[in-house]
Amino acid sequence: KNEVEQSPQNLTAQEGEFITINCSYSVGISALHWLQQHPGGGIVSLFMLSSGKKKHGRLIATINIQEKHSSLHITASHPRDSAVYICAVNSGGSNYKLTFGKGTLLTVNP
Amino acid sequence: GAVVSQHPSRVICKSGTSVKIECRSLDFQATTMFWYRQFPKKSLMLMATSNEGSKATYEQGVEKDKFLINHASLTLSTLTVTSAHPEDSSFYICSASGLAHEQYFGPGTRLTVT
Numbered sequence: 001k002n003e004v005e006q007s008p009q010n011l012t013a014q015e016g017e018f019i020t021i022n023c024s025y026s027v028g029i030s031a032l033h034w035l036q037q038h039p040g041g042g043i044v045s046l047f048m049l050s051s052g053k054k055k056h057g058r059l060i061a062t063i064n065i066q067e068k069h070s071s072l073h074i075t076a077s078h079p080r081d082s083a084v085y086i087c088a089v090n091s092g093g094s095n096y097k098l099t100f101g102k103g104t105l106l107t108v109n110p
Numbered sequence: 111g112a113v114v115s116q117h118p119s120r121v122i123c124k125s126g127t128s129v130k131i132e133c134r135s136l137d138f139q140a141t142t143m144f145w146y147r148q149f150p151k152k153s154l155m156l157m158a159t160s161n162e163g164s165k166a167t168y169e170q171g172v173e174k175d176k177f178l179i180n181h182a183s184l185t186l187s188t189l190t191v192t193s194a195h196p197e198d199s200s201f202y203i204c205s206a207s208g209l210a211h212e213q214y215f216g217p218g219t220r221l222t223v224t
């Protein structure tokens with residue numbers, strides 16, 4: 001069992017829909033990251049959070065430390081949101097390595 | 111967020127040659143830099159962790175003599191793929207981390223070895 005589990009693996013939505021991607025983890029963490037990668041592209045850091053909720057534009061990330069669960073929400077989705085969304089956790093330690101989920105492929109159709 | 115650049119973004123080289131990839135943190139001091147490799151449709155695989163001024167720590171299975179990492183300053187780390195072979199073709203991504211242990215990713219370098 002992976003330490004970081006994402007669901008769903010694939011998600012197709014219509015433009016304008018509200019999107020939720022989930023991430024569960026099994027280890028203690030110091031921070032959780034949500035990352036975005038467009039096909040053939042580099043990785044963009046969307047959020048780093050250790051508690052509560054963060055919002056940036058149409059993106060919202062929440063985390064529940066007790067339940068070891070985080071969600072990434074996209075409001076009013078747009079085709080340009082189509083990408084792979086990756087959850088990664090930082091479990092602390094001396095070098096702060098990240099453990100990655102397998103990613104969620106989001107396709108938003110016009 | 112902070113900006114991390116990589117150069118080159120794409121490189122094609124012949125088998126047997128060496129290729130250097132640079133990773134720069136443009137607006138903050140990166141005490142730690144990470145080098146990842148990504149195969150098509152796969153997640154990132156950590157290759158090594160480097161702290162400024164000290165030797166890199168390589169993950170199991172990564173050849174340190176083949177993938178030379180230098181982190182000479184707080185804003186620059188380099189990855190040199192020595193005697194490259196076609197199986198080294200991949201997408202290489204760096205990330206930089208500062209004192210708050212945030213991680214900012216570079217745009218990646220696509221290496222093709224012919």
